[in-house]
Amino acid sequence: MEEKRTAASGNLLEIENLVIQYVSNDEITHAVNGIDLQIPVGKTLGLVGETGAGKTTTALSILNLVPAPQGRILSGTVKVEGNDVLRMNEKQLQAFRGNSVAMIFQDPMTALNPIKTVGDQIAEGIAVHKNLNKAAAFEEAMSMLELVGIPSGRAREYPHQFSGGMKQRVVIAIALACNPLLLIADEPTTALDVTIQAQVLKLINELRVKYQMSMLMITHDLGIVAEVCDAVAIMYAGKIVEYGTLEDIFDHFSHPYTKGLFDSLPNIEDRRAELKPIKGLIPDPTNLPGGCSFHPRCNYCTPECTQGEPFVRQLSETHVVRCNLYRDAGRNAL
């Protein structure tokens, strides 16, 4: 297991120039439009954006699960430990999925099979990846249940006998059963109540540290990012518009969209503070505006922003922003 943890570059995940489209009869949905991302070993990256930003499509590409034939990966590489997932054959993928990279889905109500016991569902992956017989795999499934805080005696129960929070724990147990290098959590607590969310986030954090996992946390909630992530990527219309450490993003956010997200949130300390929503709507991904995709909603838009790709500025070693405001400015221009 130890040797599983080392990667040459120090990055467990490296995504480069990824472009993914969904093609239907007469439309092309531009879901992911050239993104670069890295997650260092043992670190957690928060991928933040609103509905339709391309977060889930990005996540699916890491497992090479972008639905075909409508989903098309036009270019790019997705390397986990240096191996390009997009160029693996079916057999390699089977060994890879669930073993090297596992995923927790948003809705625990639909992620589980209603006619199999939770123990069997956890044991399934263990039996395949660890090459164990059924009884031994079930044994291990029971200890996984204990690990996520469910008495192992409940392994023979069915999903409907569990509450939402408990189901999400089962989903986490399935994902962690094979001790993956990278855990992808796609809005893992969105369907849960806030006190249960607190329990589940604490559990994920503890297990991640215990097993030295890297994690991609997909969320729209900046509060959750502040709680569990080391670095943050802000995604808009299929592009990463700002990337940095927690301090970079929370203390020195530099992209107008990132600012807009923070300004839209109610301030818990000052309930009379006015909300300043971002004007307009998320663009239609089948018909993205030219230039910077954010320009129709941006308060800082200049004629330059309506044409051509926006300028990419490395503000510091860790902090990158994609915005023409930084063509001349080296620091926060908002």
Add this chain to the structure above:
Amino acid sequence: MHSKEGCELNKALLEVKNLKKYFKVPQGMLHAVDDVSFTIQQGRTLGIVGESGCGKTTTGRALLRLIAPTGGSILFDGKDIMKLSSAQMRRQRQDMQLIFQDPFSSLNPRKTIAQTIEEPIRLARLISNSDERFMRVLDLMDTVGLAERLINTYPHELDGGRRQRIGIARALAMNPKFIVCDEPVSALDVSIQAQILNLMKKIQRDKGITYIFITHDLSVVNHFSDDIAVMYLGRLIEKASADDLFRKPLHPYTQALLSAIPVPRIHNRPERILLRGELTSPINPEPVCRFVNRCNYATEQCRKTEPALIEVEPGHFVACYLVHAEHRAGEAAP
């Protein structure tokens, strides 16, 4: 607190006393709403918060008699609406409207925006002249920020934010005095959520409407409400002004609930109170404190009888023996 139309200040628009809604289920009686009492002043907003299954939605519907309450009285503008016949109640509801959570399933897919907004005006025979009705529809669309060119579009052509604007326009069509808003922004992205919250605030300022704002999102309810009621398993366990509740939550559940909010900042993060376990069953509840199994402070008394909602500070009500005892001790002291 805010200067609303002076003459109507402090006039109670809605007085709810001992409202109950029980559902018969195979295992017994499900106490969805159990002995809930509160008052709302005209032009103000009462937020009702709680987790899934606490009875907040059932309370909202029972208030409008969309489901028949099992017991209790509801005084609206001084009139006991529990005594109204169903025909009288239908007329009464012109003053009492509802905005639904899910703008995707609450609109008729076969009706255009104009037809959807016009329908209640037509059914109530409020305006008989069709040209005038059309003008009224345009006027309402303008109020909620829907462009006139959208008048003949169907719900599926619109995003969630615009659909929710239709829901609001429809609720406003009758010129109501009171609107129950049931999770009106939960299905929306944060940038759109802020637009809708600002719109609803503006409408309240302009028209002096009274709101009940039902949500599980504590930072939203804090921003939006004047007073907040916290529910747990069908019971109202704490009620105070939004300022008092967030500054000094008294009930152990409220304290845990507020501490579980993921705060979008990375410095001075609040300490979290983690709750054990999950909601107990609302079916045939024992007449003891319903929070007792998750409470860190529970005593013998809490397991024997159920605490009543008592005013411990001006305007601050709480149902907890611990707080009641502290309050009595505080009064006895010089």
